[in-house]
Amino acid sequence: MRVLPIPPEIQRLLPMTPAVFYTMLAISPGALHGYAIMQQSATLSSGAFKMGPATLYSTIQRLVDLGLVKETPGDVGEDARRRYYELTTMGRQVLESEVARMNEVVKLATARLVQRTSAS
Amino acid sequence: MRVLPIPPEIQRLLPMTPAVFYTMLAISPGALHGYAIMQQSATLSSGAFKMGPATLYSTIQRLVDLGLVKETPGDVGEDARRRYYELTTMGRQVLESEVARMNEVVKLATARLVQRTSAS
DNA sequence: TACAGATATATCAGTAACGGATTGAGTCGT
DNA sequence: ACGACTCAATCCGTTACTGATATATCTGTA
Secondary structure: OOOOOOOHHHHOOOOOOHHHHHHHHHOOOOOEEHHHHHHHHHHHOOOOOOOOHHHHHHHHHHHHHHOOEEEEOOOOOOOOOOOEEEEOHHHHHHHHHHHHHHHHHHHHHHHHOOOOOOOO | OOOOOOOHHHHOOOOOOHHHHHHHHHOOOOOEEHHHHHHHHHHHOOOOOOOOHHHHHHHHHHHHHHOOEEEEOOOOOOOOOOOEEEEOHHHHHHHHHHHHHHHHHHHHHHHHOOOOOOOO
């Protein structure tokens, strides 16, 4: 399987902020419209992360500009207001690389949190 | 082992931004001074995350104000400029809860990234 | 003891990201 | 045809981040 190199302007947004990460994670199995992305983000984080509409739409716009997300037509006969977004191939790779980084960090942090010294 | 509940004003900063997370992770095994925190953050992220001094010191100040980090005296006879910071008990709990969240998300995301649909 | 270079803290000014509130329009049940 | 909900979108203020820069101190070395 071929993996394109991630260009530097994309590298700059790694590690991802929570808004970027949950937005991309929400649409990773398939296209979703904005409102659904908001709801999915809350669900995926067990309610810990609630994105407002301003954050959502500005984040989507940024990701589209960067070529990580693209708009796609929804099914015919559906709510005409809905605008669907999905990951591009590069978007998927970037998300995968972010998940890999998080996986490393979690292992590292788990080990680190054992060797405690002092605190108050 | 007793675990204090995390107050709502702290919950608001979860999920953590990269700057907050790496700062806290850097000092999790024991107190470090600012400059060392900067270097550790870069090391812990394999060079992916490089914090400038402005981000570092404003982040530290915020964490001190929130009671997650406190300044502690360094060893005598050391470089007098150095100011050391360590996690408070609450800070450690918050970091632990963030790591737990990340662990969940990684599992969830790994599963999600398998069930791919389409992309370009 | 003077100098160079690395270490270390700190702030400034600007930008990027975020968040709450709100608007407005379309959908659906009754 | 009314009200409740869904959905996209933007306004405006705040928070967080960044690069550049300033200032001082420490360490080695010649």
